[in-house]
Amino acid sequence: MSSIVVSSPGKVLLAGGYLVLDPAYSGVVVSTSSRFYTVIQPAGAAPAQITVRSPQFLDATWSYTCNVDDRAQPPTVVVSQVESPASASKNKFVHLALQKTLSLALEDKGAATLSQSLAQGLTITIAGDNDFYSQQDQLAKLGLPSELASLSKIPPFASTGVHLPDVSKTGLGSSAALITSLVTALLVHTGVIAPAALAGGEVTLAHRFAHNLAQFVHCLAQGKVGSGFDVAAAVFGSQLYTRFNPAVIQHLMDDTSGTQPLLPTISPGNAAWDYQVKPFKLPPHTRILLADIHAGSNTPLLVGQVLKWRKENPAEAHSLWTSLDQVNTSLGQTLTRLSELHSQNPDAYLETVRYISSLTSVQWLANPNMQQHHAHCLEAFYEAHLLTEQIRTKMREMGGLSGVEIEPAQQTKLLDESVALAGVIGGGVPGAGGFDAVWLLVAEPPLPIYGIPPVQLIERLWSEYKGVSPLLSTESRAQGVILEDLDAIPGLKDAVSASA
Numbered sequence: 001m002s003s004i005v006v007s008s009p010g011k012v013l014l015a016g017g018y019l020v021l022d023p024a025y026s027g028v029v030v031s032t033s034s035r036f037y038t039v040i041q042p043a044g045a046a047p048a049q050i051t052v053r054s055p056q057f058l059d060a061t062w063s064y065t066c067n068v069d070d071r072a073q074p075p076t077v078v079v080s081q082v083e084s085p086a087s088a089s090k091n092k093f094v095h096l097a098l099q100k101t102l103s104l105a106l107e108d109k110g111a112a113t114l115s116q117s118l119a120q121g122l123t124i125t126i127a128g129d130n131d132f133y134s135q136q137d138q139l140a141k142l143g144l145p146s147e148l149a150s151l152s153k154i155p156p157f158a159s160t161g162v163h164l165p166d167v168s169k170t171g172l173g174s175s176a177a178l179i180t181s182l183v184t185a186l187l188v189h190t191g192v193i194a195p196a197a198l199a200g201g202e203v204t205l206a207h208r209f210a211h212n213l214a215q216f217v218h219c220l221a222q223g224k225v226g227s228g229f230d231v232a233a234a235v236f237g238s239q240l241y242t243r244f245n246p247a248v249i250q251h252l253m254d255d256t257s258g259t260q261p262l263l264p265t266i267s268p269g270n271a272a273w274d275y276q277v278k279p280f281k282l283p284p285h286t287r288i289l290l291a292d293i294h295a296g297s298n299t300p301l302l303v304g305q306v307l308k309w310r311k312e313n314p315a316e317a318h319s320l321w322t323s324l325d326q327v328n329t330s331l332g333q334t335l336t337r338l339s340e341l342h343s344q345n346p347d348a349y350l351e352t353v354r355y356i357s358s359l360t361s362v363q364w365l366a367n368p369n370m371q372q373h374h375a376h377c378l379e380a381f382y383e384a385h386l387l388t389e390q391i392r393t394k395m396r397e398m399g400g401l402s403g404v405e406i407e408p409a410q411q412t413k414l415l416d417e418s419v420a421l422a423g424v425i426g427g428g429v430p431g432a433g434g435f436d437a438v439w440l441l442v443a444e445p446p447l448p449i450y451g452i453p454p455v456q457l458i459e460r461l462w463s464e465y466k467g468v469s470p471l472l473s474t475e476s477r478a479q480g481v482i483l484e485d486l487d488a489i490p491g492l493k494d495a496v497s498a499s500a
């Protein structure tokens, strides 16, 4: 049997941080070209033995046995870690993904089919694109400047040289992308979902199945039910996301013995999953550019403080949440309108992107001789700029009121200077904000353009900041979770054999 390879993208929450925790509000979510890959191969070893390896980390091999008991009523499967060596590290996220996915497969397919799919044992390799982890130490060691070209010189799936808990993450949602690719690959391997359902580029029931399971496993591993936008991005790609009601999985979260059936809850036919995923993508000839700040924030701490303030100041919070939601929603609409303007008149749209790429946003509307079809595009780009600035102002207000550094002063300076460069449409702090990252939306027309490409201007500016480095990620073209071909992903085969 050949390998099963499934990948899932990371995420950036452009707008909707904190609000998206409440089903009354939605978030603008971009999925990234940086992905997590899960490769499942028959181990040719003892039945029901599963070895999971994460070759980018030290001591990151976890061995499990799966005990399928078909005489129990109902039949059960118990995944236990093999404690050898005694010092073996644990990985709660991986262990729960195996346990819950195999339990679901048992309910759906029966004990005989599950045992058959585990008959040769499995070797599972997990690999994340380099962007998920800060590469700044690696660049320093190689004596390379913090630029996109330098990052391209680091081999794919580079070793981090550290243990998993010690890695410096970039906030792209490693655990959500990992869980989504792992549970989906296992659902394919056990026959719960058909591989073809993930290969056609269309959203299918299989996606909803994978989403519901990944969402539940991720919540269980994190010990809490967040908004779930990260898992939704990993499954469906870029979107306007409205959260699900946590009540749908509460009984499973409370089931410490793990005896409750999963299928009735996880099934894609369960209407209690009320999340909404509306189509969204960034406008053509623009790109997202992310900065790794190499410091990091404790998101649960920030969330706890903001929600505490909201609870204690309901009237003030309601008015801030309402006005912030208006600008967040407008940003999603304006970016969507730009894509529509491109469809209506691709030439005029492209000329406009070329034009704005050489000017700063304050200059965009200064030309009195602008033709009308250009003016429509220009106004929409300028509106996107204004909206991102309004969102920043309101997020700083939220931070000031709740005593949380949502857009810390350092990021304000960095963003103000970045947004003032030619060709930069807007920017902000993604998600919960803090010291994780910043994002920019940048004009990126095909060459030739007048002047220096905006991305290069930004790289020059960022190189003056210590600890600030661009990430390679752009928006994922392939949307969400997909079936891959092992040979088509540069470096993945080597990562798999390096771990064998």
Ligand SMILES: Nc1ncnc2c1ncn2[C@@H]1O[C@H](COP(=O)(O)OP(=O)(O)OP(=O)(O)O)[C@@H](O)[C@H]1O
Pocket (backbone or CB within 6 Å): 054, 056, 091, 092, 093, 094, 126, 127, 128, 132, 164, 165, 169, 170, 171, 172, 173, 174, 175, 176, 178, 222
């Ligand atoms: N490459 C990997 N291999 C195996 N497990 C991983 C890997 N990357 C992450 N994990 C799992 O995910 C956990 C980290 O989850 P956590 O929720 O802290 O990160 P996160 O919030 O998703 O990070 P970020 O958004 O910054 O990428 C790790 O403890 C580990 O269990």
Ligand SMILES: C[C@@](O)(CCOP(=O)(O)O)CC(=O)O
Pocket (backbone or CB within 6 Å): 012, 013, 016, 017, 018, 019, 020, 021, 171, 226, 227, 228, 229, 299, 303, 430, 431, 432, 433
């Ligand atoms: C604050 C919050 O709304 C967003 C957190 O986003 P991020 O992990 O900082 O990208 C929390 C959540 O949605 O679960």
